[in-house]
Amino acid sequence: MKEIIIATKNTGKAKEFVQMFAPLGYEVRTLIDFPDVPDVEETGSTFEENALLKAETISKLLNRVVISDDSGLVVDALNGRPGVYSARYAGEQKNDQDNMDKVLRELEGIPSEERTARFCCALAVAIPNEASLTFTGTCEGVILEERRGEYGFGYDPIFYVVEEQKAMAELPPEIKNKISHRANALKKLKEQLPTVFKEGN
Ligand SMILES: O=c1[nH]c(=O)c2ncn([C@@H]3O[C@H](COP(=O)(O)OP(=O)(O)OP(=O)(O)O)[C@@H](O)[C@H]3O)c2[nH]1
């Protein structure tokens, strides 16, 4: 089976990449399989910058084609926060429940028509001795007043997907993986797969 390395330590993302690459015949390996690889500091100010930092650093280290994902929640009423700080919005412990509580607290009293938001995903592909590629995807929604659903990870329980009329965490993986920001970015990447994953890479 062909193998693809995704430079993530996030188990929620890892699961989705396994599900999305399986039909293409790729076995996904993540940094959870490479415990000695150090954390890459996310010092960029955009999702794309951070995705490139992660993919290029790990690709150089392993001398392999590496894909990375930098993603997050952008809330209009919060001037785009949590944005690139989504994972650590409530602190370095990266706790999903604390992060959701912080967003809900900051939006207290704000009516639903002003609670518009989107998930954003930037995927970067780093290829040894070649220029890197990036692909972006978004998914539009509204921040709920309380949690709903058990699927997914991160902010999924408080993100209402307008298109599906359900919270993201109420959507089973086969639906989320068709409509999510990650799925939309991956659709663009897949169109380039034959050139990216040529023999030898
Ligand atoms: O409800 C959600 N559904 C999603 O589909 C989703 N995708 C991203 N996020 C949030 O954005 C952070 C990414 O930050 P991030 O790209 O730096 O990743 P991370 O630090 O968790 O792992 P790594 O890939 O960097 O190792 C995550 O932790 C989540 O809080 C999501 N929340």
Ligand SMILES: [Mg+2]
């Ligand atoms: Mg991160």
